[in-house]
Structure formats: C-alpha cells, structure tokens
Amino acid sequence: MVMALESKIFMKILAIDTSSNACSVALLDNEDIESLHKIAPIAQAQLVLPMVQELMQEAKIQLQHLDAIAFGCGPGSFTGLRIAASVAQGLAFAAEVPLIKISSLASIAQHVFQERNWNKLLVAVDARMQEIYYGAYEINSEGFAELKGEEKVCSANQIPLHKNQDWYGVGDAWGIYSEIMELHLGFKPLDLDITCLPHAASIALLARNKLLKKEFCSFEDAVPVYLRNNVAVKEKDR
Numbered sequence: 001m002v003m004a005l006e007s008k009i010f011m012k013i014l015a016i017d018t019s020s021n022a023c024s025v026a027l028l029d030n031e032d033i034e035s036l037h038k039i040a041p042i043a044q045a046q047l048v049l050p051m052v053q054e055l056m057q058e059a060k061i062q063l064q065h066l067d068a069i070a071f072g073c074g075p076g077s078f079t080g081l082r083i084a085a086s087v088a089q090g091l092a093f094a095a096e097v098p099l100i101k102i103s104s105l106a107s108i109a110q111h112v113f114q115e116r117n118w119n120k121l122l123v124a125v126d127a128r129m130q131e132i133y134y135g136a137y138e139i140n141s142e143g144f145a146e147l148k149g150e151e152k153v154c155s156a157n158q159i160p161l162h163k164n165q166d167w168y169g170v171g172d173a174w175g176i177y178s179e180i181m182e183l184h185l186g187f188k189p190l191d192l193d194i195t196c197l198p199h200a201a202s203i204a205l206l207a208r209n210k211l212l213k214k215e216f217c218s219f220e221d222a223v224p225v226y227l228r229n230n231v232a233v234k235e236k237d238r
Contacts, residue, residue, distance in 0.1 A: 019076025
C-alpha cells in the first residue's frame with residue numbers, strides 16, 4: 001500500500017502494529033507512506049522483522065536515518081502488544097532515535113477516515129469476556145483523529161452516551177454487539193465498518209503529528225498499555 005501525503009513535511013518514520021490479528025508495518029518517507037499489512041494472528045513474531053527489513057531495503061533507508069519509530073501501544077491482544085513494543089524498543093535503541101506511542105483505537109479511527117472520510121467515529125473492538133475496548137474519536141481541523149473523553153473497557157451497554165447522532169460505528173465489536181450498543185445509545189450509527197483493524201500506515205500519520213510536537217516517550221514508558229477497570233495499566237505495572 002502506498003499513500004501520498006498532501007503536506008510537504010520531510011521526515012522518516014517507521015511504524016509497527018501487532019495489536020490485532022494483523023502484522024502491520026509502514027514507512028513514512030517524506031511525502032509517501034509504504035506499508036505491508038498481513039493477517040497473521042499467530043505469526044507476527046516471525047513476520048514483523050522481515051517485513052520491516054523489506055520496507056527499509058526497498059526504500060534504501062537505514063535505521064539511523066529515521067526520525068522516529070512508532071508503535072501501536074494498545075489496547076489489543078496482550079501478546080501482540082508485547083511484540084510491537086519490544087521490537088520498537090530494540091530498533092529505536094539500536095538506531096538511537098525517539099519512540100512514539102500511538103493508540104490502536106486511534107489508528108483504526110485514522111485509517112477509516114483516510115479510507116472513507118468519516119469524521120466522527122465510535123471505535124469499538126471486541127475485548128473478549130463480553131467486554132469491548134471503546135473510544136470516541138473526531139477528526140480535527142488538521143486531519144487527525146482526536147479522542148473525545150477517554151478510552152475504556154466496558155460492557156456493550158456501558159459505553160458513554162452522545163447527544164448528537166451523527167456518528168459512524170467502527171470496529172469488530174459492532175458486528176457482535178450492535179443491537180446492544182444501538183439500544184443503549186438510542187440511535188443507529190450512520191454507517192458501520194466492522195472489518196477495519198489497526199494499521200501501521202495510520203500509526204505513521206499520527207506519529208508524524210506527534211513528532212512535529214516533540215511528543216516522544218522514554219524507553220521506560222515504551223510499553224503496552226492495557227485498559228482494566230476503565231484505567232490505563234502499563235505492562236510494567238502489571
């Protein structure tokens with residue numbers, strides 16, 4: 001996948017996401033984003049580094065030429081989140097470049113906006129055990145997904161209520177709990193996309209915005225963030 005960027009801001013960012021059933025890597029190289037995205041729920045640990053190497057070789061870019069490395073920090077698959085975090089940490093340490101954490105839910109919202117131009121998105125991802133990961137995102141004037149309220153894990157009938165009804169439903173939980181969520185919300189979303197997964201290309205876009213604002217994370221904080229009891233729990237605190 002190749003995505004052209006409208007603004008000419010020159011930088012190079014490697015992005016990684018393994019928080020879902022997909023193994024997704026992307027390289028933002030000046031005005032373009034090239035990505036590899038494979039559905040491989042039990043093979044991400046074996047695929048991610050070769051996929052990174054493939055992108056870097058095709059672009060003829062060395063790790064030390066990167067401006068940052070970004071990764072999907074969650075919520076999502078516990079094992080997958082650890083893979084992305086550890087790979088990003090190792091590569092960033094070797095290249096001596098900054099790390100940037102991006103929410104997996106924000107990645108989904110950003111990707112659907114890029115693909116469908118939906119700008120108000122209720123992102124709901126199946127968290128198993130009759131729960132969902134949830135976040136409401138709006139696309140701001142700069143074209144980036146912006147969280148409204150907070151991300152949380154909850155039952156489908158506990159998602160926050162919204163005054164307006166001009167929202168779109170995004171994420172696989174809408175394919176499982178749509179009736180429950182619609183009854184709780186009091187309206188049906190304008191449309192649904194239940195297939196979209198976190199994508200490294202959208203992580204790269206969101207990371208570019210954070211890089212411009214110098215919103216990095218330390219190596220100590222470059223760990224998965226899980227949502228438990230409606231609070232963010234870092235891997236190191238578990």
